[in-house]
Ligand code: SF4
């Protein structure tokens with residue numbers, strides 16, 4: 494788990510929300526994405542709070558840290574936990590598997606597309622391991638993302654101009670390293 498490095502926005506707190514304890518992977522506990530942590534009492538909190546793993550201690554979701562996200566993004570309401578990964582170069586919307594279409598509702602879907610249009614960062618939706626890449630004009634279903642899978646996005650020349658495409662590839666696929674190097678050279682994160 495990684496998170497937004499920004500401080501928590503004043504006047505925002507978790508309250509009774511516990512959604513990150515469900516949607517996120519917790520490596521220290523061997524907890525997969527999309528399943529409640531066995532230490533969580535939904536709507537109440539963590540029963541091992543003083544002894545919770547370090548990754549839980551340091552995590553703050555985008556709702557807490559980004560004042561530009563409106564109140565509609567409170568995870569307990571939206572059923573979506575927004576965060577950054579890959580050193581801040583990927584925006585991920587982790588969706589409650591019990592509400593798998595939450596990201597398709599408005600204003601969330603419109604906002605995800607807007608972020609994809611104004612940012613060079615990847616915008617990704619995860620429902621457990623089911624993964625979608627969000628582009629300004631469409632969503633690409635990448636299927637189930639395994640531990641050894643990576644996402645690459647590439648610009649392809651079509652008769653209608655340049656079009657971004659996204660693929661799921663094995664971590665050893667040369668496109669992962671090649672694209673990362675190209676990206677680093679021109680300062681645009683991919684992979
Ligand atoms: S998802 Fe965000 S608001 Fe909800 S419990 Fe986790 S950190 Fe707090």
Ligand code: SF4
Pocket residue numbers: 513514519530531532533534538539540541542545546549
């Ligand atoms: S250990 Fe506690 S804080 Fe961490 S995921 Fe489990 S319930 Fe949440």
